[in-house]
Amino acid sequence: MSVVPAGIGTADEPADVTPATGDGGPGSGAPRRQRARGRTAPVGGRTASVALWVYAAFALVPLLLMLSSSFRSNGDLISNPLGAPWPLSFDAYEEAWTAGNFATYFGNSLLVTLGAVVLSTTVATMASYALARGRSRIFRWLESLFLSGLMLPIHLAILPIFYLFDGVGLVDSRLGLALLYGASGVPFSIFVLTTFFRQLPEELEEAATLDGASAWQTFSRIMVPLVRPALATVAVFRFVPIWNDFLFPLVLLRDDAKYTLPVGLTQFFGENATNYAAVFAGLVITTLPLIALFLVATRQIVAGLTAGMSK
Template sequence: MTAPSLAERRRRRGANAARTRLIVGTARSVFLAILSLMVLVPIAYMVLASFKTVPDFFGNPYGLPGTWAWDNYSRAWRDAHISVTLPNTIIVTAVSVIGSTLLAALIAYGISRKEKPFAMGLYTFFVAGLLVPVNMIVLPLFILIKWLGLFGTLLALIFPYIALGLPLGVLILGPIAATLPRDLISAAQVDGATEWQIFRRIVLPLMKPGLISVAILNGVWMWNEFFIPLIVAFKPESQTMPVGIVSFVGAYSTEWGLVFASVVVSTAPILFAYLLMTRQFQSGLTAGAVKG
């Protein structure tokens, strides 16, 4: 029996490699499909439940609505005060995200200009804030907000959100700032540009993917945050959507259709914003991973 020729061995290796790629590609597709279903099924359930009445919700919790209760959304807008809590949530989230992101960029850029031992100490100090749970600071936060006279105002939410958003912002933007081209910054300094001009015209555009990632991550958390508004924004005119949705949850009965309708309204803006900026979000998370 003769040994297979070189061409035959190459053909077999090519066939085995193609078979391996097919198996790996199929497994990857199945895995991604399962992950997609894990995300899409709860969203579909939430949307369908928002059109159900209370008897329909308990009688057929996983099926299509027997009667499509379109008025759940109008009742949620009226009874859950979404007309007030939605603008409040947009204002608080937008101002807090912009403030925390810009401050984090300033801190990250400033740290990148320091000597390495000093810079690492500052970087660790800010990032350590991620280890502090919100429940631990609620008492001093309560006392500080009361002393400042901000109780029941949107500023009682904006200032804590900006401070609590800094650790994540510095964590992501710190490595990105460290990879900024020094020659470009030095050339701008030689041309007479001030530090603020360098930061605004050079640093911020180069950090754009990271800024978008920080804005999305902090924005999702600030949009859905419940504990702080419950404590410091107790007035109806200063409440946010997570607190307003709880008004439908009672001790003995709950209007689940209205709850899910409110959740859909609350989820839609942040989901739409994420879908618009998915590409920038992905590139921002990897922007500082490898030095270029």
């Protein structure tokens, strides 16, 4: 894997840059424009367009089916699996949310995920700033130590984590889970943020120091606001895997009042496997925050997905 810090800023670049090279530009003459158009014509023409949209439907229909099924009654679902969700029924949601304890699971997931994201983003921002600016050799060494964590399959360390938690009373604790996720997010966050801090001109800090700002003031008042886009990318991108993680809560939580959504969902599915409508509602409840997040932060998620791609 190329862990070359090509910079997360470049992640979006290909998409933004290619259109610009495509059009001949307003000043170019007709023949040149003609050639430019022929060069950038989409491959495959209309047929390919249809195929691409059909594939988009294939990606989306199962999710839409999940949504529509959750608004139907169970009897209706069994008699006609492909029917329309009309009239809308909210019974399944009521059942899942209260009787199925999804309200509790939802709150737990939110607490653990937000706690972990805030924690790892905060400590990683501070560390990244020092790693980007520190001149001593020890910072180079520390940076590679952190980056080695990008490749570590942390789930394989579940046994030592379990006994570590057991020793300090963090088993069956949401705090323990948040600390663990916070720690596991440090390498990715540092990876992205150091690249960003390095792109900022050093004159900014020199000016701040001349004006009498302390290191902390320079960091918090000047540097952090400048890397805000990267902070958003890191936070949003870390949110998804933590929200979805299954193994750690499965092993580390006991009391079902502390379950996060994936584990609560598993319990609910095991006990209500034939109450299809309620299960569909549970699936939607588990997924909805991520879809909402995706709609407001597509850019950050896409940037996170392509982070570290060396061009």
